[in-house]
Amino acid sequence: MVRTPCCEKMGLKKGPWTREEDRILINYINSYGHENWRALPRLAGLLRCGKSCRLRWTNYLKPDIKRGNFSREEEQIIIELHAALGNRWSAIAARLPGRTDNEIKNVWHTHLKKRVNEPEKLRGVSDFQQKTSRLKEEDVESLPSSSEINHGGHGQTSYSQLNSPQHSYSEISSIVTIDKCDFQAVKKIQEADEDFWSEIFSSETTCDFTTMERGYNSSMHDDMQFWFSVLTRGEELSEFRATK
DNA sequence: AAGACACTCAACCGCACCTGG
DNA sequence: TCCAGGTGCGGTTGAGTGTCT
Numbered sequence: 144m145v146r147t148p149c150c151e152k153m154g155l156k157k158g159p160w161t162r163e164e165d166r167i168l169i170n171y172i173n174s175y176g177h178e179n180w181r182a183l184p185r186l187a188g189l190l191r192c193g194k195s196c197r198l199r200w201t202n203y204l205k206p207d208i209k210r211g212n213f214s215r216e217e218e219q220i221i222i223e224l225h226a227a228l229g230n231r232w233s234a235i236a237a238r239l240p241g242r243t244d245n246e247i248k249n250v251w252h253t254h255l256k257k258r259v260n261e262p263e264k265l266r267g268v269s270d271f272q273q274k275t276s277r278l279k280e281e282d283v284e285s286l287p288s289s290s291e292i293n294h295g296g297h298g299q300t301s302y303s304q305l306n307s308p309q310h311s312y313s314e315i316s317s318i319v320t321i322d323k324c325d326f327q328a329v330k331k332i333q334e335a336d337e338d339f340w341s342e343i344f345s346s347e348t349t350c351d352f353t354t355m356e357r358g359y360n361s362s363m364h365d366d367m368q369f370w371f372s373v374l375t376r377g378e379e380l381s382e383f384r385a386t387k
Numbered sequence: 388a389a390g391a392c393a394c395t396c397a398a399c400c401g402c403a404c405c406t407g408g
Numbered sequence: 409t410c411c412a413g414g415t416g417c418g419g420t421t422g423a424g425t426g427t428c429t
Contacts, residue, residue, distance in 0.1 A: 181414060
């Protein structure tokens with residue numbers, strides 16, 4: 144059976160999505176839903192094929208997507224489910240709320256496969272873990288006690304979060320990277336992203352980043368909370384070191 | 388400092404399955 | 409039952425970025 148191509152290649156755009164395209168897609172789906180992916184780009188005024196729109200929505204734009212690093216628990220679940228189900232990424236994703244099959248597939252290929260297939264390398268990993276935990280201990284030792292820093296209501300933003308054994312290796316590496324780099328630069332990048340996401344959130348929720356930064360917004364995603372805590376604590380750390 | 392190499396992840400491709408006429 | 413269109417899924421690619429030499 145000869146199938147028609149999923150989209151006419153004529154004039155249809157490929158490659159990375161622009162913010163404007165994302166905005167158009169989000170606005171359209173928020174208003175009209177996505178009953179017919181094939182017709183959607185034409186109706187929304189996008190020069191994309193329906194497949195591309197569906198992928199962009201399900202893997203990136205859908206509001207319930209949990210963004211950010213996988214926790215140790217999530218990684219363990221993926222390893223166990225992969226052992227049971229094989230490469231059935233959508234079935235695995237169905238048991239990890241907020242995670243997409245594409246994301247899980249990527250994590251498997253980049254991190255978990257190596258861990259499962261090359262146990263001899265675990266020694267190296269545990270060496271790395273020792274180094275990073277040492278590094279964090281040093282940082283904690285050089286830090287002011289909780290009584291020296293007035294959190295002003297940060298609540299969960301404590302070093303215990305950074306030291307939590309729940310964090311995956313990928314998270315640990317992120318923490319180490321953050322610790323080494325210039326927090327102001329990182330924050331600028333974060334702010335640039337916030338501009339985009341806050342525009343999106345503002346169209347459908349009452350999410351307020353000023354409130355979120357205070358740690359009061361209960362609807363904040365865990366990873367966002369994590370990044371805010373890293374950034375906030377990083378600045379506190381830099382300030383504290385500067386005053387020492 | 389710069390080129391080579393490795394890694395990550397968003398996005399694409401093509402096949403299989405589902406559904407309605 | 410068959411066929412065609414729509415959608416979902418898994419494999420793969422390639423641009424961007426980081427790390428090493």
